[in-house]
Amino acid sequence: MPEPSVVRPVGQPPLRELSREQLARYFTTTWETYETLFRGVTDSAESYCARVHPFRLPLVFYLAHTASFYVQKLKLVGLVNGSGMPELDERMEQGVSPEHPDELAELTDWPDPETAWSYRKQVRDIVLRVIENIPLPTTVEPQSPVRALLMGIEHENIHLHTSIPLIRMLPARLKEAPPGWPTTVNERTIPPTERGHGDYAYCRGGLVRFGDTRTEADRFQWDNEWGRREAEVSPFMVAPHPVTNRQFLEFVEDGGYHNPGLWTTHGASLFLSEVSRGHPNSWFRADDGSYRYHGIFDNIDMPWDWPVEVSRHEAVAYANWAGQSLISEEQFHALLNHEFGGVERVADRIDEFNVGLRHGSPRPVRGRGADSDGGAVDFVGNVALWLKDDFTPLDGESFRPDPLYPDFSEPWFGAETGLLAGASYAARGHMADVGVMRDFMQNHMDQLAGILLTRPTS
Ligand SMILES: [Fe+2]
DSSP states (O other), X not given: OOOOOOOOOOXXXXXXXXXXXXXXXXXXXXXXXXXXXXXXBXXXXXXXXXXXXXXXXXXXXXXXXXXXXXXXXXHHTTSOSOOSOHHHHHHTSOOOOOSSGGGGTTOXXXXXXXXXXXXXHHHHHHHHHHHHHXXXXXXXXXXXXXXXXXXXXXXXXXXXXXXXXXXXXXXGGGBOOOTTOOOOOOOOOOOGGGTTOOOOEEEOOEEXXXXXXXXXTTSOOOGXXXXXXXXXXXXXXXXXXXXXXXXXXXXXXXXXXXXXXXXXXXXXXXXXXXXXXXXXXXXXXXXXXXXXXXXXXXXXXOOTTSBOOOOHHHHHHHHHHHTOEEOOHHHHXXXXXXXXXXXXXXXXXXXXXXXXXXXXXXXXXXXXXXXXXXXXXXXXXXXXXXXXXEEOOTTGXXXXXXXXXXXXXXXXXXXXXXXXXXXXTTOOGGGGOTTTOOEXXXXXXXXXXXXXXXXXXX
């Protein structure tokens, strides 16, 4: 077996004039990156078949699920009949999103990790055979067979992102960084907010137009990204960087987790009673009472200068405590225009940022501001950002679900789910399409996502 590795570049290949080789490479690098992450977990029932988060299924589900998803979508477009392991095709096809953790308690009959790995091997061979024979159209229509394949790839990129917060909560004895996995950042700095350069930056706002920046034929997009929005954004002030672990500690020490008035998101009381440990799940308390950090594979001293990674409940509670607001989707686009000149320009510069697993962790927030040659705000890469907005489709009332995946977005619209922008250090493929990808997640889920505060200009 070849050495597993995490492979750059991070982006999707352009869909116009997509070659079979590009498609095969994009599939293979995504598949291997996902498997590399899971190879860091010990193959045992203890690590794979127990739940590590009250609202999430055991890891073995996520290992097999992304393979099952390929089978499901390729079946829908008539390219395959199944994997030859029908019980896994069916069982691993769809996750469970419970209203309460008790609903998951009876789901205990999981396959062992060896079975999931052999299932993956079988599906990988099937997908590679499909790629050898699939017709490659010059444009990719919503129901094109090749789009089912691209959906499988982007779905796996999403699950890479959501599996990391689970794996990092496993006890250290059940995991070890696998060969090829990027290393944790060692550099430490003093953030501008602690050096007297922490002033909020002015953003002029103005007219923003977003959505449909590229046609469906050019890029893969999820259905909640179809459509277009236009808005006039008032000028606003924005923090120079996402909230750091150090800044979040003030909220923790001020009793933020014990002040119910701050927890205003839908379902926050259930989060506080069933999930929360009184600090972010990326932190833990050492025997001496100090806070340390759960890296994906290694526990380290607290990186106080990294952006904090939190759930949406925690992001909103922190903003309430600070008396400020999370950045809105429209403000995010105004900031993209202000700092970069728009979505296309940030795409051209994506390799400057901590995305695509260049590193195996966040890194210190940048020392931008008075002493920097970049923009005034450090907000691309490192962590995604929880937006102020509840999750809604870009095209509002005229939303039509994707015929290939009708329940991708629609069941999640509303106050239980938050919208994310930007891109985290683990964002690959469409997940790294800053300003285009509209990721979303239930309020109680851990994410590689942080907090960027804004306030009015006066
Ligand atoms: Fe999924």
